[in-house]
Amino acid sequence: MSDKATLEINGQKHEFPLVTGTENEVAIDIKTLRGVTGGVTTVDPGYKNTGSCESAITFLDGEKGILRYRGYSIEELADKADFLEVAYLLIFGELPNAEELAKFHADIKKHAVVDDDIKKILDAFPKAAHPMGVLASLTSALTAFNPTSVNVDSEEEMYNAIVRILGKFPILVAWTMRKKHGMPLDYGSTSLGYVENILQMMFKRPDEDYTQNPILVNALDKLLILHADHEQNCSTSTVRITGSSHAGLFVSLSAGISALWGPLHGGANQAVLEMLEAIKEDGGDTKKYMAKAKDKSDPFRLMGFGHRVYKNFDPRAKIIKVAADEVLGDLGVEDPILDIAKGLEKEALEDQYFVDRKLYPNVDFYSGIIYRAMGIPTEMFTVMFALGRLPGWIAQWKEMRTRKEPIGRPRQLYIGETYRPFKEIEKR
Ligand code: ACO
Numbered sequence: 001m002s003d004k005a006t007l008e009i010n011g012q013k014h015e016f017p018l019v020t021g022t023e024n025e026v027a028i029d030i031k032t033l034r035g036v037t038g039g040v041t042t043v044d045p046g047y048k049n050t051g052s053c054e055s056a057i058t059f060l061d062g063e064k065g066i067l068r069y070r071g072y073s074i075e076e077l078a079d080k081a082d083f084l085e086v087a088y089l090l091i092f093g094e095l096p097n098a099e100e101l102a103k104f105h106a107d108i109k110k111h112a113v114v115d116d117d118i119k120k121i122l123d124a125f126p127k128a129a130h131p132m133g134v135l136a137s138l139t140s141a142l143t144a145f146n147p148t149s150v151n152v153d154s155e156e157e158m159y160n161a162i163v164r165i166l167g168k169f170p171i172l173v174a175w176t177m178r179k180k181h182g183m184p185l186d187y188g189s190t191s192l193g194y195v196e197n198i199l200q201m202m203f204k205r206p207d208e209d210y211t212q213n214p215i216l217v218n219a220l221d222k223l224l225i226l227h228a229d230h231e232q233n234c235s236t237s238t239v240r241i242t243g244s245s246h247a248g249l250f251v252s253l254s255a256g257i258s259a260l261w262g263p264l265h266g267g268a269n270q271a272v273l274e275m276l277e278a279i280k281e282d283g284g285d286t287k288k289y290m291a292k293a294k295d296k297s298d299p300f301r302l303m304g305f306g307h308r309v310y311k312n313f314d315p316r317a318k319i320i321k322v323a324a325d326e327v328l329g330d331l332g333v334e335d336p337i338l339d340i341a342k343g344l345e346k347e348a349l350e351d352q353y354f355v356d357r358k359l360y361p362n363v364d365f366y367s368g369i370i371y372r373a374m375g376i377p378t379e380m381f382t383v384m385f386a387l388g389r390l391p392g393w394i395a396q397w398k399e400m401r402t403r404k405e406p407i408g409r410p411r412q413l414y415i416g417e418t419y420r421p422f423k424e425i426e427k428r
Contacts, residue, residue: 001018001026002018003017003018004016004017004018005017005018005028007037009037009040012037014033014036014037016028016029016030016032016033017029019054021054023059023061027051030042034411041411041412041413042411043412043413046308047232047237048308051232052232052237052240052241052408053232053240053399053400053403053405054403055231055232055396055399056070056093056399057069057070057090057229057231057392057395057396057399058070058090058229058230058231058392059071059231060230060231060309060310062307062309062310062311062312063311063312064312065310065312065313065314065315065318066315067230067315067316069086069089069090069228069229070089070090070093070094072089072095074225074226074315074316074319075315075319077089077225078222078225078226078319081095081225082193082194082195082221082225083194083195083221083224083225083228083388084101084104084105084108084193084194084195085101086224086225086228086391087166087228087390087391087394088100088101088104090228090229090391090392090394090395091162091391091394091395091398104163105194107159107163107167108163108166108167108194109167109190110163110167111163111164111166111167111168112167112168112170112171112187112188112190112197113167113168113171113187114142114145114168114171114172115145117145118138118141118142118145118172118175119175119185121137121138121141122134122138122175122176122179122185123179125137125179127179127180129180130261130379131176131177131180131379131380131382131383132257132258132260132261132267132382132383132386133261134176134179135172135173135176135257135383135386136254136255136257136258136261137254138172138175138176139169139172139250139251139253139254139257140250140251140254142165142168142172142250143248143250143251146164146250149248150248150249152398152401152402158398158402161249162249162394162398165249165250165253165390165394166390166391166394169387169390170188170194170197170198170201170387171187171188171201173198173201173202173383173384173386173387174186174188174198174201174202176380176383177202177376177377177380177383178202180377181377183205183206184206186201186204187201188200188201192212193217195217195220195221195224196212196217198220198387199212199216199217199220200212202376203375215326215327215330215331216327216374219323219326219327219370219374220374220384222319222320222323223320223323223367223370223371223384223388224384224387224388225388226316226319226320226363226367226388227316227363227367227385227388227389227392228388228389228391228392229389229391229392229395229396230389230392232396233265234259234260234262234264234265235256235257235259235260235265235266235389235393236256236389236392236393236396237259238255238256238258238259239252239253239255239256239259239393239396239397240252240396240397240400240405240408241408242255242256243397243400243401244400244405244406244407244408245407245408246401249394249397252393252397253390253393253394253397256386256389256393257386260382260385260386260389261382263303266364266382266385266386266389267382268303268304268362268364269304269364269367269368269371269381269382269384269385270368270378270379270381270382271303271304271364272303272304272341272364272365272368272369273337273368273369273372273378273381274303274378275289275302275303275304276337276340276341276344277337279340279344280336280337280340284336284339284340286340286343286344286347287347289302289344290302290344290347290348290351293305293353294351294353302344302348302354302359303364303365304361304362304364304365304366304368305348305354305359305360305361305362305365306357306359306360306362307360307362310360310362311358312358312360313360314360314361314362314363316362316363317360317361317362317363317365317366320363320366320367320370321361321366323366323370324366324369324370324373327370327373327374328369328370328373331373333373335372335373337369337372338369341365341369345361345365348361349361364385367381367384367385368381371384
């Protein structure tokens with residue numbers, strides 16, 4: 001294959017280098033495009049064809065259903081690693097040895113407190129506030145309590161900022177939920193594993209000890225691993241682009257949380273459950289909703305189906321489907337919502353509309369079902385996604401800053417009015 005791409009504009013040929021990634025993906029390097037063509041730009045709404053960066057963190061092949069973090073397959077990681085090991089892997093590039101992992105966890109625990117004044121901010125939110133909005137605000141507010149900016153050229157400062165947020169974020173997550181449910185705000189326990197501590201902080205009642213259920217710990221561990229990174233998705237791109245202005249880590253993460261909130265992205269897991277509830281309330285007629293999803297005059301979409309990148313299957317959905325069956329079986333959950341979910345899944349997989357468009361259940365279709373069985377309120381689902389995605393966002397932010405990437409600033413094709421003289425108000 002040639003190592004150049006040729007572009008002809010108005011009879012003039014311009015050559016651009018082809019660059020090949022380690023998985024033999026080929027990209028056209030158009031860094032010089034505007035310069036050599038006298039200002040010609042590209043238009044690519046939704047960035048469907050645009051690589052915003054070079055990255056060594058996550059590889060995914062949507063056609064083949066491959067997802068790997070730093071070269072390790074998601075299947076092996078979900079089976080053999082725990083969330084903290086995966087977080088370390090994503091952020092620092094290698095799986096930690098036992099000593100490195102112990103130090104990482106110990107350093108995170110040192111920072112597993114937040115300024116008590118954060119509670120005042122939390123108090124000011126109405127109870128009806130959506131937890132994602134609260135979480136985004138509290139994450140941003142952390143900057144006010146930890147105002148020193150991070151020198152990204154110092155490994156030590158970078159490391160400290162990272163363990164700090166990994167320690168504090170689960171507290172914000174737990175408090176966001178507990179506040180809404182009128183539960184006292186605790187700090188968890190340093191004697192517990194990272195994931196066990198999250199469960200305890202979320203669910204411990206003030207009047208009794210919290211007993212860990214290994215099935216739930218294992219399921220949450222898997223869910224967090226599966227959500228930990230997904231290359232340049234909407235929220236991750238938001239984190240990178242926010243951080244590219246040299247805004248701090250916490251506010252960049254806060255921007256990512258806001259991006260994740262939307263129902264076309266992380267908010268889909270909540271939307272899936274709400275859809276299933278609505279179908280149940282409406283008599284459980286899945287066929288009716290299948291027809292609505294296919295009707296182009298109806299804005300309804302089957303939430304939890306389809307993916308921008310995976311056009312064969314979502315490898316995370318495969319793993320999570322097994323986990324969902326395990327959790328529901330072990331907990332002995334019988335839930336009419338699940339029957340509706342299974343019915344929809346079966347019908348969609350056999351339906352020509354969905355087959356033609358390669359619309360398969362995505363990770364969010366099953367994650368909501370597990371969260372529900374675990375007793376996590378529906379509107380906390382996307383918060384749980386954010387908890388899992390945190391190491392990915394951190395890794396991507398760190399990569400972007402240490403590679404000294406320029407400020408993110410896309411171009412546009414202007415399609416508005418050309419120059420027109422100002423019209424006085426009485427003439428309008
Ligand atoms: N239900 C019904 N039809 C759908 C669905 C769906 N869930 N998803 C896509 N389609 C149809 C579209 O109408 C379109 O049909 P057309 O070609 O006849 O016009 C075709 O499939 C392609 O859809 P696009 O929107 O162009 O696909 P895109 O890649 O832009 O969108 C997305 C992907 C946003 C995930 C979409 O499939 C969707 O809205 N799904 C539901 C929301 C969801 O589950 N989001 C979670 C994604 S996973 C994550 O963020 C972790």
